[in-house]
Amino acid sequence: MRQLGIFAFLLPLVFSFVAQTPLTAPSTPTLPQPLIQVDVRQWNLSASPSVDSVSHLVFDTVASLLQHWSNSRYRNGHSVTPGIVPIGTLLYHGRENLEIPTGPEWTAVDPEHSRAFCRGAAPDCWHLTFVTTRSLRVLHFDGSSASKIYGGTMDTQDFLVWNRSHPDWIFDEAERLRDLCEWGRKYQLDGFSRMQVDFEVMLCDFSPLQTVSYVQLSPEGPPYRRPATTASRGPAPTFTGIPQSPLGKTYKLVEAGAWHNFYPGESRIKLDLTRLVSFYDTDLFPSLVQVRSGLSRLEHRIDGISERDIQAYHERLDEVLRDFGNDVPSSASSVDWRTLYHVIVERYADRLEMLRYILNATEPTAENYSQNHTQTMDSAMYRLHMMLTSYALQTATPPMDGSDEDRVWASPVFQHCATTHSSSLFPFRSSFSRSELLLSKALEDTNREICRIVVKLWAEGIEAGVQPGFPLRAPGDEFLPVLKRWKADVDGLMGWLDWSTWRKCRPACGVEEVCYMPTWPYFKKTPWPFFQQALNLDFIDDFEEWRNPTPRCIRILEPFDWHNP
Numbered sequence: 001m002r003q004l005g006i007f008a009f010l011l012p013l014v015f016s017f018v019a020q021t022p023l024t025a026p027s028t029p030t031l032p033q034p035l036i037q038v039d040v041r042q043w044n045l046s047a048s049p050s051v052d053s054v055s056h057l058v059f060d061t062v063a064s065l066l067q068h069w070s071n072s073r074y075r076n077g078h079s080v081t082p083g084i085v086p087i088g089t090l091l092y093h094g095r096e097n098l099e100i101p102t103g104p105e106w107t108a109v110d111p112e113h114s115r116a117f118c119r120g121a122a123p124d125c126w127h128l129t130f131v132t133t134r135s136l137r138v139l140h141f142d143g144s145s146a147s148k149i150y151g152g153t154m155d156t157q158d159f160l161v162w163n164r165s166h167p168d169w170i171f172d173e174a175e176r177l178r179d180l181c182e183w184g185r186k187y188q189l190d191g192f193s194r195m196q197v198d199f200e201v202m203l204c205d206f207s208p209l210q211t212v213s214y215v216q217l218s219p220e221g222p223p224y225r226r227p228a229t230t231a232s233r234g235p236a237p238t239f240t241g242i243p244q245s246p247l248g249k250t251y252k253l254v255e256a257g258a259w260h261n262f263y264p265g266e267s268r269i270k271l272d273l274t275r276l277v278s279f280y281d282t283d284l285f286p287s288l289v290q291v292r293s294g295l296s297r298l299e300h301r302i303d304g305i306s307e308r309d310i311q312a313y314h315e316r317l318d319e320v321l322r323d324f325g326n327d328v329p330s331s332a333s334s335v336d337w338r339t340l341y342h343v344i345v346e347r348y349a350d351r352l353e354m355l356r357y358i359l360n361a362t363e364p365t366a367e368n369y370s371q372n373h374t375q376t377m378d379s380a381m382y383r384l385h386m387m388l389t390s391y392a393l394q395t396a397t398p399p400m401d402g403s404d405e406d407r408v409w410a411s412p413v414f415q416h417c418a419t420t421h422s423s424s425l426f427p428f429r430s431s432f433s434r435s436e437l438l439l440s441k442a443l444e445d446t447n448r449e450i451c452r453i454v455v456k457l458w459a460e461g462i463e464a465g466v467q468p469g470f471p472l473r474a475p476g477d478e479f480l481p482v483l484k485r486w487k488a489d490v491d492g493l494m495g496w497l498d499w500s501t502w503r504k505c506r507p508a509c510g511v512e513e514v515c516y517m518p519t520w521p522y523f524k525k526t527p528w529p530f531f532q533q534a535l536n537l538d539f540i541d542d543f544e545e546w547r548n549p550t551p552r553c554i555r556i557l558e559p560f561d562w563h564n565p
Ligand SMILES: *[C@@H]1O[C@H](CO)[C@@H](O)[C@H](O)[C@H]1NC(C)=O
Pocket: 040, 041, 044, 045, 046, 047, 048, 406
């Protein structure tokens, strides 16, 4: 083992926003702790994350909040977050008569969505536009929390109001909202936000809204059954014989939802992440570890949670809502977590994707198959260098005699890369809320694993003598096993991260098409939902797209086509 001291390096604790927003730190950046010893046990490039780690799941759900694409794929929500809808936001409501709702009702953030609700049996379509006259306090349920399908989309709401999942009450939306409003009254909640084809804000009371316009529009589209406004609980209605909704009529709604596909997503709802409650928080909800065991992420849900953890859910919501003000964030550290998370995604998403494509060249079946492994190696190293642009320390060089089997020489680069975004070093960490401690751990662990793989590959490349401007130490053929290993490592990392931005249409769609992430109720086999039949398991097996939403191209010019086999 080599002497570690020589790998000590400067770790500048210079955070730009410390300089901008003096908190507890001095207003000018300083260079404290000039020398940091690299503990190779802690910065071991061979040590992969624990199989029990949930940090990548917390990271991806948080990084995907309010984004349609990801929440259409992972429909079962895992976080509940207070937020506001600011003053001056337009909200839309469609109905078959000209009445302003006097009780709890639905509003859409896009009029393409609310229009769909004024096509009942009556020929009239009244379309109301409202503006918020103050900021509304809402609670956001992530996932496809307004999708009326079986399998867990409404669990986070149902456990909140009924302490259980209620698949038989999926269509009892008026009762669900009434009970949510009743529960939320003690926290002065104005409503709840959810997602299906597009985002919606369910309001308990319309008094904080001012009417901007009410107009009568021509009715359109197939009949839509509104949930009964009077609370009456009966068996869910059976939907049979409803005509297929032609894409031409409904595409505008799908299009509006897709405006919010990727970051920043639906930005009219502002979430306070310092108060986020995550069901992937294993300290708060330990019983779900067992529930998720052996299941794919698509199958994760809340049903199966223990009594104790249901109580923890209520208690944690009480904590985060009790003093929830009208500004975001209203407490805690004021760190902009959403942006910090996005910085990581931005830095690595495209680069890792390109790296995976480059490494694909070693597969004889790949479209870019190349027998010139030197070229593939050069190309891959170039990407690795890009990702390590500010971390590859001059002092980090491998010993010439190959004695360093654990690649201890590269540990300082790993540490530097992994801690740059590390909030554990923030001088104001003591002001973090419980939710923020979860967010900061998820960010650190996720960033760390990305750095571990990138540095590991880079170090191996350096040892193999692949350095810009240096002659190769070995013939290109010797790279093949290395490149195969790299491909496995990168595939493993990207599978672990599982960022939805990587789920794309391949090959890319044509000009007259759009890449569509299947979202309720517009699936391949049945553009119009088979509500009841979904309970029939044979039917689900037959319905791969329902089980595993995967993007595909759909034609958006005539002739429209949902199926696009
Ligand atoms: C690094 O981790 C690997 C795998 O867990 C282990 O075999 C090795 O001993 C570790 N090396 C050091 C220096 O801790």
